[in-house]
Amino acid sequence: MIGAGDGEMGGKPDGLPIPNRSWATVVKPREKASVEQPTSINQRENLEKLKKSVNDVVMVEKAMRTRATNRMANSLFGKFLGKAPPLEVVRKSLTEIWRGMGPFSVSDMSNGFYLIHCEKPEMVESLMWEGPWTISGMVLQLTPWKDHFQPTFEKLDLAAVWVQLHHLPIEYWSGEVLELIGDSFGRLLKVDEHTEKLTRTKFARICVEIDLSKPLKRGFWIGDEENRCMVAIFYEDCRCFALIVV
Structure with missing residues (x-):
């Protein structure tokens, strides 16, 4: 089902190379056939301008949309x-x-x-x-x-990474404490099976979602008012972060 806006189309935005041509003009044979690479149409600033001038709407019925998304x-x-x-x-x-x-x-x-x-x-x-x-x-x-x-x-502003928590006291290797730790510098997504079962205890390992726009934490202190320990963070296989450990 196709519906068109009733309002008059706006003029061509400044700087957007979209001439008012008919389809017959567009498909008219050229001297040399080629596949156009419309770089300007994929530029965000041009698309933002285009949004303001387009009124036509293609309505997709629910059943059709379900079939499309199922693919x-x-x-x-x-x-x-x-x-x-x-x-x-x-x-x-x-x-x-x-x-x-x-x-x-x-x-x-x-x-x-x-x-x-x-x-x-x-x-x-x-x-x-x-x-x-x-x-x-x-x-x-x-x-x-x-x-x-x-x-x-879309902007890639979040990343899921595995981190190692070195020197974390073993009593803190519990689900609720690890969630507290993960959420302190990102969002906890998963706890490594060996960490959960205490089958490997050199370091705790968790998967966290971090904000790429923020500086990476290199460590933190954990404990209460009387006793605190420093924990170092190691980011696995993330050489592009240029940050390893304290």
């Missing part, structure tokens, strides 16, 4: 914390790294994002929790699929 059920969005390698390098590297986890596909999107589609939901869960994944030292940050995702307007 993306086992998908993730990814983006590198740093300059992304070429698509074929990403595909080849991830095929090696994720070998045996299940079939998947990778395609590139605008603004440096990638669409990763897995055949099974179990692989999606594994990719989210067994990372972070790196290619040539660059971290590939993964985030679950969400509807109405427009990569040009």
Whole structure:
């Protein structure tokens, strides 16, 4: 179902190269056939101007929308914390790294994002929790699929990383204390199984969601008014952070 706004279309925004042409003019044969690469249409500032001049709306019925979103059920969005390698390098590297986890596909999107589609939901869960994944030292940050995702307007401001808590007294290796610790410098997402069961006790290991716009914490003090201990934080496989430990 297609509906058009009743109001008059606004004029062409300044600086936006979108001439008022008919479809017949657009598809008119040219001397040399080529595939256009509309770089300007993917620039955020131009899209913001375009929003103000567009009134047409395509209405999607609920059942149709459900079918459309179901196709993306086992998908993730990814983006590198740093300059992304070429698509074929990403595909080849991830095929090696994720070998045996299940079939998947990778395609590139605008603004440096990638669409990763897995055949099974179990692989999606594994990719989210067994990372972070790196290619040539660059971290590939993964985030679950969400509807109405427009990569040009998205900003990678959160990252899920595994951290080691060194010198944390063993009595504090409990779920509620670890959650308190995780939330003090991010958001606790998961506690390592060995940490939960105390089967490996050199350091506590937790997965936290951190705000990339804020400085990384290098350690903290834990205790009460009478006794406190200093705990050092080690960020696993995150060389791009340039911060390791106190």
